[in-house]
Amino acid sequence: MEKQSSNTERGFVLIVDDVPKNLQLLGTTLREAGYKVAAVSKPEQVLDSALKYMPDLILLDVMMPGKSGFEVCEELKAHSDLKHIPVIFLTAKVEQESVVHGLNLGGADYVTKPFNTQELLARVDTHISLKQSKDKLKEQNQKLEELSLMKDRIYSVIGHDLRGPVNGISGVINMLLNDLENTDPQKLKRFLTLINESSTNLWNLLTDLLSWARVQSKELKVNRSNFYLLRAIEDDAKAMKLIADKKAIKIRIHPEEDFEINADKSFIRTIIRNFLSNALKFSDKNGSTIDINIEFNENLKISVKDHGIGMSEQVKERLFKMEHPKDESSMNINGAGFGLLLCNELAKLHSGSITVESEEGTGSTFTLVIPQTEQKVIAA
Numbered sequence: 293m294e295k296q297s298s299n300t301e302r303g304f305v306l307i308v309d310d311v312p313k314n315l316q317l318l319g320t321t322l323r324e325a326g327y328k329v330a331a332v333s334k335p336e337q338v339l340d341s342a343l344k345y346m347p348d349l350i351l352l353d354v355m356m357p358g359k360s361g362f363e364v365c366e367e368l369k370a371h372s373d374l375k376h377i378p379v380i381f382l383t384a385k386v387e388q389e390s391v392v393h394g395l396n397l398g399g400a401d402y403v404t405k406p407f408n409t410q411e412l413l414a415r416v417d418t419h420i421s422l423k424q425s426k427d428k429l430k431e432q433n434q435k436l437e438e439l440s441l442m443k444d445r446i447y448s449v450i451g452h453d454l455r456g457p458v459n460g461i462s463g464v465i466n467m468l469l470n471d472l473e474n475t476d477p478q479k480l481k482r483f484l485t486l487i488n489e490s491s492t493n494l495w496n497l498l499t500d501l502l503s504w505a506r507v508q509s510k511e512l513k514v515n516r517s518n519f520y521l522l523r524a525i526e527d528d529a530k531a532m533k534l535i536a537d538k539k540a541i542k543i544r545i546h547p548e549e550d551f552e553i554n555a556d557k558s559f560i561r562t563i564i565r566n567f568l569s570n571a572l573k574f575s576d577k578n579g580s581t582i583d584i585n586i587e588f589n590e591n592l593k594i595s596v597k598d599h600g601i602g603m604s605e606q607v608k609e610r611l612f613k614m615e616h617p618k619d620e621s622s623m624n625i626n627g628a629g630f631g632l633l634l635c636n637e638l639a640k641l642h643s644g645s646i647t648v649e650s651e652e653g654t655g656s657t658f659t660l661v662i663p664q665t666e667q668k669v670i671a672a
Contacts, residue, residue, distance in 0.1 A: 302326040303348035303420040308338050308364070309382065310356045314405075318351060318412075325413050335359035339367055342374050348420045351403075354383040354394065362397055369398035376426070378419040382407070454497060460490035489534060496565065503562065504634040507641070514641050519557045522550040525584060525594075528564045535572050540579040543568070551588060553664060559638040560660075563646075564594065566631035567658045571598035574656070592664040599655040608650055612636045635660075 305327050307318050315331045322329050332341045335356045342350065350368070354361035361381055368374045378400035383390065391402055400419050403412050464486050468475060475483070506512035522545065529543045536543055553560075564584075571582045580599040587593040611632050632646075639646050644662030 302328075302417075303424065304328045304330070304345060305349050305351060305416065305420075306338075306342060306345055306347040307331045307351045308335065308356075308361070309333065309351075309353040310335075311353075314353070314382075321409055321412065322416070325416075327416070335361070335364050338364050339371065339374075342368060342377065343371075346373075347377060348423055349416060350377055350379045351416070352379050352381055352399075354381050354390070362394055365394065365397045365399055376423070378423055380415060380419060454494065457490040457494035457497070461487055461494070464490075485534070492531075496569075500562065500566070500631055500634050504637065507634070507637040512641070514556045514559065516554050516556055518552055518554050520550045521553050521560070521586065521592075521594075522548070524557060524561055525564055525586075528561055528568060529584070531565070532568050532572060536582070539572065539575060541572060541575055542579075542581045543584065544581055545584045545586070547586065551586065551592075553592060555642060555662065556638075559642065560594075563635045563638055563660050564596070566635050567596035567660075570631065570658070571596050571600065571656070574598065574602075575600035588664065590663070592662050593659055595657055595659040597655065597657040602652045602654050602656050603650045604652055608648055611648060612646070 302325070305322050307315055307322075307329060309315050309318065309331075310333055312333065315333060319329045319331055330341065330345050330347065332338055335358060338350075338352075352361045352364060356364075361383075365379050365381075368377065368379060375398070379398065381391075381394045381399050381402040382405055383394070383402055384405045394402060401415050403415060464483050468480070468483055503512060525545060529545065532543065568582065568584075575582065575598045582599075583595075583597045585593075585595040585597065587595075636646050639660055639662065642662045644660060647659045647661065648656065649659075650656035
């Protein structure tokens, strides 16, 4: 739950009391002290109001008709989105038993009525300050956890994904050096093709790694321009032709007409390149097809469908999550995982999304969806 924006830095207080004069007095006192205030007179409305405002603190009257403040406090503390909000009881009771009961239910403090203004403000300030400090600490811990996961992911990419193409290049070069004089032109061409393929994979991976790191550090921004989508997709398909030919896989694009769209061309091409790369990587060598489908209505949809090994529901659920997979089957950290993390971030920067449909043994369909407004269709 997100807290509504406030015009003060002191905090937001929700007051609950069935007596209008008490609400008016408390409200005036807190507003004059710089707090933002909302008031509720019926205990049945507290839960909805707390979810609506997400206050920093709740001042809760104990003695109310229909439902006591203690019962309301129990409801608040039982709600996962509200249990962290401190509750200060307003009570005319000074009996120790009543106070202890309220604190045992999760209340943070109590103020007796009629209240002393300075005492009330001091307690409100203390508990709001504590809550805001806890919120800040929680946010910092989340950021540290994200940074730790980011570091682990980068280490994994360096340790696994980068090692493959580097070893491939090194191995082929060593074979050439050891027997260069006896290497016929056809064999030399095949070796040079392998080097070129590995170096291209290495370059793409390094580019993605840098882009993803820049996204995480909020440095990468969308640079929109008008460009022809079909031409861009065809360029990416041509770049993958060598790999596709080796597997006897045909890449088809539907429909064969061009759209002029407004987006970040490098972002869109990075997403399509990763979609195609994954489709080729996880497709069998059986002469199958990879279909790229373009749809334009209120949204632009670009889908890449393969007929490869597919993936389980468990693998699909963690595709766009930072944590490491427990196994290394199908699409994972050594395959599609890192590139898809980047694609997902780039889609979000366009206010878009990526959807996945997949079934083991049947294939997968990855779809980029981004909102578009005025587009011009150019006949191919």
